[in-house]
Amino acid sequence: MAAMKQRGAPQPNYVLNFPPPMPLNARDNSTSKVMERFKKLQPSLFSNISSNPLQPKRWICAMERTFEVLECTDAQKLICAGFQLQDEAAAWWKSTKPNLEVTHPNPTWEQFKEAFFRNFFPESFRDEKEAEYVALTQGSRLVLDYQQQFKDLFHFAPEYLRNDAWKSKKFEKGLKPEISDMLAILDIQSYAQMVQKAKLWKIG
Known part of the structure; x- marks a missing residue:
């Protein structure tokens, strides 16, 4: 009878604290693993300034x-x-x-x-590219082409044109007048938003 009571007694409710499952898309981003993946991509080397x-x-x-x-x-x-x-x-x-x-x-x-x-x-090259950046306009190009050259030359921008608001304003002023005039009304302060809005104009 005692054995039956023992078998019928409620059992302790043990909770096993297993770690949560790892997401299927989890990556090991330790430096050693990053370097391993980096080398597999066979990135280019750089030693000095070439003829280009x-x-x-x-x-x-x-x-x-x-x-x-x-x-x-x-x-x-x-x-x-x-x-x-x-x-x-x-x-x-x-x-x-x-x-x-x-x-x-x-x-x-x-x-x-x-x-x-x-x-x-070279300093002379930087000066030349800075002048190109300051004078850059869209001209007859598509907005996308203008934006690509703007991006390429931005590194050579004078220090006072480097913050996001000035960058946005410089991009706006370089657009075709019919586009820049319309965007000026919106008073856009973000460069990313300025580019996005400019690309929506079919005229570009």
Whole structure:
């Protein structure tokens, strides 16, 4: 009888605390794994300025396309970029990195780009491109083509034209008058929104 009572007694309600299931799309974004995926993409190398003065810009653009796939942090971007620098460029980064970290303890990709372009674009070339940027207008081109050249030249923009509101206003003023006049009424302060609105005009 005692045994039957024991069998019929309520059992303790044990709750097992299993960890939540890992999302199916979860990725290991540790630096070692990011580097592993980075190498598989076979990104281009950079050593110095070639006969084409736009080569530094093209290398940076290629790296940024790679980073879009990897979804990595700024610190990982700098590690990956440093891995692709060779010869003169590698020596430049070895001496520049400690100085950059003094002013920016956790340097960003944008800060790396500023230092990189400052070194690998000749001053005369930067001055020429800055003048092109200041004078840039849409002309007879499509808005999309104008926006692409605006984007290419923006790095050479004077310091006072670098914040988002000024960038938006510069883009607006360079559009065809029939487009810029209409967009001026909207008083758009965001560059991204300005580009989006401009592309909606069939006239562009």
